[in-house]
Amino acid sequence: MKILGPLRELDQILRGEKTKPESLRRASLEISLGQILGMIVFLGLLYGLCMSVFSMTQDYPGHEWQIIASMVKVPALFLLTLLITFPSLYVFNALVGSRFEVVELLRLLIASLGVALSMLGSLGLIVAFFSVSTTSYSFMILLNVFVFSVSGFLGLKFLLQTLHRMSLLTEQEETESSIKETTSPVHSPTEGGFVEIEIVEESSKASSNMASNFSPKEAGPLAQLYGPVLSGEVKTVFRCWIVVFGLVGAQMSWILRPFIGDPNSEFAWFRPRGSSFFEAVYHTFLNLFS
Amino acid sequence: MPAYLQQADRLLRPRELSLPTLQTLPLLVLILGGWYGTVMGSYGGFGGERLWQVLYSATKVPLLLLATFSISLPSFFVLNTLAGLRADFGRVFSALLATQAGMTLILAALSPYTALWYLSFESYTQAILFNGVMFGIASFAAQFILLKFYNPLIRENKLHRLMLVLWLVLYAFVGIQMGWVLRPFIGSPDEAIEFFRENSWGNAYERVFQIFLRSIGQ
Numbered sequence: 001m002k003i004l005g006p007l008r009e010l011d012q013i014l015r016g017e018k019t020k021p022e023s024l025r026r027a028s029l030e031i032s033l034g035q036i037l038g039m040i041v042f043l044g045l046l047y048g049l050c051m052s053v054f055s056m057t058q059d060y061p062g063h064e065w066q067i068i069a070s071m072v073k074v075p076a077l078f079l080l081t082l083l084i085t086f087p088s089l090y091v092f093n094a095l096v097g098s099r100f101e102v103v104e105l106l107r108l109l110i111a112s113l114g115v116a117l118s119m120l121g122s123l124g125l126i127v128a129f130f131s132v133s134t135t136s137y138s139f140m141i142l143l144n145v146f147v148f149s150v151s152g153f154l155g156l157k158f159l160l161q162t163l164h165r166m167s168l169l170t171e172q173e174e175t176e177s178s179i180k181e182t183t184s185p186v187h188s189p190t191e192g193g194f195v196e197i198e199i200v201e202e203s204s205k206a207s208s209n210m211a212s213n214f215s216p217k218e219a220g221p222l223a224q225l226y227g228p229v230l231s232g233e234v235k236t237v238f239r240c241w242i243v244v245f246g247l248v249g250a251q252m253s254w255i256l257r258p259f260i261g262d263p264n265s266e267f268a269w270f271r272p273r274g275s276s277f278f279e280a281v282y283h284t285f286l287n288l289f290s
Numbered sequence: 291m292p293a294y295l296q297q298a299d300r301l302l303r304p305r306e307l308s309l310p311t312l313q314t315l316p317l318l319v320l321i322l323g324g325w326y327g328t329v330m331g332s333y334g335g336f337g338g339e340r341l342w343q344v345l346y347s348a349t350k351v352p353l354l355l356l357a358t359f360s361i362s363l364p365s366f367f368v369l370n371t372l373a374g375l376r377a378d379f380g381r382v383f384s385a386l387l388a389t390q391a392g393m394t395l396i397l398a399a400l401s402p403y404t405a406l407w408y409l410s411f412e413s414y415t416q417a418i419l420f421n422g423v424m425f426g427i428a429s430f431a432a433q434f435i436l437l438k439f440y441n442p443l444i445r446e447n448k449l450h451r452l453m454l455v456l457w458l459v460l461y462a463f464v465g466i467q468m469g470w471v472l473r474p475f476i477g478s479p480d481e482a483i484e485f486f487r488e489n490s491w492g493n494a495y496e497r498v499f500q501i502f503l504r505s506i507g508q
Binding site for chain 1: 364367368369371372374375467468492503
């Protein structure tokens, strides 16, 4: 069952097994980059196929090519957006003193994209159904924009929550190590004994706090865990990056257009430069009503 | 009474939470939904060509429910997994499927009224409207079945409540379009009998927007 390997790997991310505190403690995120990347491409191809169903029902010159174009463009959209935004994220992270190495950071982002693509892929069936049954090009565009937004939102939510969990763990590790430091130089029996008792209490308190923060059986990968947040700057960098990722992703989708294929014009791999994603969505929205 | 119809009865008993088996539920949808479809399609009688409409409608009602259910399920599965509710998904699945069966059961129970209506009034528009009301009642009542099976889940984890709302939104979004695509269910007496209306492809939501705009005079 070698084919099922990547699927299982992705499933473990979706179930939150990879982001449980026990798994996070050992390394950053124990995922196989290649396998998740494979799944991302596969799910992208699948969604692209669902997306291109609309062009199959239309009859404009060269519409057969739209199927291949859509299939290639969906995974490309996500991976190119990551490619553009990744270097700056890494640099700013390092600047504010985060502990992420390049590979660790990449793992985190690929896992988030995996979550986003899973949602996208599973919504593909609905998009395909609407593609078959509707003739309105504007409606299809807006539906797709909505589906992409929902998927992207869930993926980025996963990123933020995982980051939050990691910062909780760092906090705990730091208190533990500071406790160790204070316990080690114990010489005087009276004082040392006192300190030790207090520390044992404190550390057991800390671990019980952790236990109440994480209830791994119930909590999914998106569940909010409460607790102190470490390294506010790192989180700020990630928050800014998420906005940038969204903007770049939207504009990237505009550059890579057409994804669906305008039934009133000929097939083209790319359309001429000009305008922007947001302008286009606004006009499409108005079109739907006219 | 056949065993599977006895099983259908279990859907209605409020105290007994044992579900019919998973093999029985789709069968119930097919039989009971098919029955309501038969009644629904009998608007023009059974003679000659109209018999086809009866057969089409009998196919379409189960198809409407099962297709909407299967199309919405994958995304709901991923959503549940992300919310950390994968362990419960077996129960969620049977609860949702039971609701489909329950809805057809209610429809089947309402079918005599539809027949009575057809015998009393001739207007096609009114027939559509009456069936709309019947579907409305059935959908509303089916929510009680859904809640009955979902309540234990919600008690265990509050997130199930949110999931239930998401499911209803997803199901309604797909179901409305599915109902639009599968027209005609009753079959206008002035038009030819066909499985799908020719040129019926279109988008339910877009049409509603247009009708809305026309009504406010734009």
